[in-house]
Amino acid sequence: VQLQASGGGLVQAGGSLRLSCAASGRTFSDYTVGWFRQAPGKEREFVASIKWIGDTTLYADSVKGRFTISRDNAKNAAYLQMNNLKPEDTAVYSCAAHFRLTSFIEELFPKNYNYWGQGTQVTVSS
Numbered sequence: 001v002q003l004q005a006s007g008g009g010l011v012q013a014g015g016s017l018r019l020s021c022a023a024s025g026r027t028f029s030d031y032t033v034g035w036f037r038q039a040p041g042k043e044r045e046f047v048a049s050i051k052w053i054g055d056t057t058l059y060a061d062s063v064k065g066r067f068t069i070s071r072d073n074a075k076n077a078a079y080l081q082m083n084n085l086k087p088e089d090t091a092v093y094s095c096a097a098h099f100r101l102t103s104f105i106e107e108l109f110p111k112n113y114n115y116w117g118q119g120t121q122v123t124v125s126s
Contacts, residue, residue, distance in 0.1 A: 001026040003117030005095045010123045011085055019080040021095030021117055029073040032101035035080045036110055037091035038119070047093070048080060049107040052100050058107055063089075085124045092119035 007019040021033060034049040048069040049058045057069050066085075071078040078095060096113035106112040 001028065001031060001097055001115050003095050003097060003115055005093065005117040005120045008093060008120030008122045010125065013086055013124055013126050015085050015124070016081070016083045017085065017122060019082065019093055019095075019120060019122075021078040021080075023076045023078070023097065026099075028071075028076040028097075031097040031099055031115075032107060033069075033071060033078040034096045034098075034107055034113055035069060035078075035093060036096060037089075037093045037122075039091040042091075044094075044110050046108045046110075050078065051102065051107075053102070058104055082122070085122075087124045087126045090122060090124050092121050094119040 001023050002025045004022045011017055030052055032052045035047040036044050037047050038044040046060050047063055050069045050071050066083050068081040095117045097115045098113045
């Protein structure tokens, strides 16, 4: 499956952005989707994921209550709604997918995703 992330930009602290992850090539509904981010000088970190079945979601503690992951299988897309953004949310955000990934633990780690889109930059000014 091919993925393409979009929707990043520059926003003031407290603002909102909605990232999109467009998929093509395979049956999107069979894939668990994750969002990860990487700030300069830091390792890539898990942000949120949504399962291929049941749409069960998982969030990093740092974004819980502020970010919402969702998907629309009819449109072959996943989304990350980011509210109340903070300067520490500044990073390159990437979406990833893996066929029928079902383990919550495995969803947390980038190495468990086979497919990646290019990143989109999110910059939050204070």
